[in-house]
Amino acid sequence: MEIGRGAEAVVTLENGTVKKWRLPKSYRQPELDLRIRQERTLREARITSDARRCGVLTPIIRDISRFELKMEHVQGKKLKEVIVPELSEKVGEMVGRLHKGGIIHGDLTTSNMILREGKICLIDFGLAFYESSLEAQGVDVHVYFQTIESTHDRPKELIEAFQAGYVRTYPEAEAVLKRVKEIKARGRYL
Numbered sequence: 692m693e694i695g696r697g698a699e700a701v702v703t704l705e706n707g708t709v710k711k712w713r714l715p716k717s718y719r720q721p722e723l724d725l726r727i728r729q730e731r732t733l734r735e736a737r738i739t740s741d742a743r744r745c746g747v748l749t750p751i752i753r754d755i756s757r758f759e760l761k762m763e764h765v766q767g768k769k770l771k772e773v774i775v776p777e778l779s780e781k782v783g784e785m786v787g788r789l790h791k792g793g794i795i796h797g798d799l800t801t802s803n804m805i806l807r808e809g810k811i812c813l814i815d816f817g818l819a820f821y822e823s824s825l826e827a828q829g830v831d832v833h834v835y836f837q838t839i840e841s842t843h844d845r846p847k848e849l850i851e852a853f854q855a856g857y858v859r860t861y862p863e864a865e866a867v868l869k870r871v872k873e874i875k876a877r878g879r880y881l
């Protein structure tokens with residue numbers, strides 16, 4: 692059963708296992724296409740597992756082949772459907788642990804978070820990378836704030852709750868939040 696289809700991959704559910712298969716892109720030179728899909732598949736598997744070592748709940752990777760990942764099916768509701776300040780604070784704590792561990796998720800939307808038994812599981816590390824710069828962390832947080840502002844009521848409370856959680860788990864949080872303000876201002880004036 693198909694459960695997701697993005698720009699890059701087809702996601703299916705078979706016997707309790709999620710399969711994420713990266714699609715070929717005909718606009719790319721064929722050898723380059725193979726290399727990119729292979730690299731991204733491998734990187735997604737690696738970072739999904741590394742994030743768990745930083746204390747962030749992620750799906751268990753079950754198998755990896757050239758263009759395809761098999762992973763645990765995380766059952767629950769997308770955070771998009773159920774977000775409240777208390778949960779946004781937990782998102783902040785989670786992102787703080789991720790950034791402390793040197794990982795940038797790259798697509799921190801409430802559609803890439805699943806609430807399972809009261810805990811938030813982070814999925815979709817397809818755009819993730821390793822970096823510890825304020826700028827990369829700032830952009831990561833900025834994407835979350837933008838999602839909140841465009842898809843949820845009362846964004847202010849959700850954003851403040853995120854900040855409280857983020858500061859709790861990440862020592863550099865204040866500097867990142869300052870950078871987020873600059874990134875937002877840049878977006879306004881460009």
Ligand SMILES: Nc1ncnc2c1ncn2[C@@H]1O[C@H](COP(=O)(O)OP(=O)(O)O)[C@@H](O)[C@H]1O
Nearest residue numbers: 694695696697702709750763764765814815817
């Ligand atoms: N491990 C998983 N458990 C449950 N649902 C998943 C899992 N991985 C992906 N999905 C579902 O498939 C959708 C698309 O997968 P995702 O990894 O986010 O790829 P995309 O790059 O297309 O956004 C998700 O929004 C989610 O609904």
Ligand SMILES: [Mg+2]
Nearest residue numbers: 697802803815
């Ligand atoms: Mg996604």
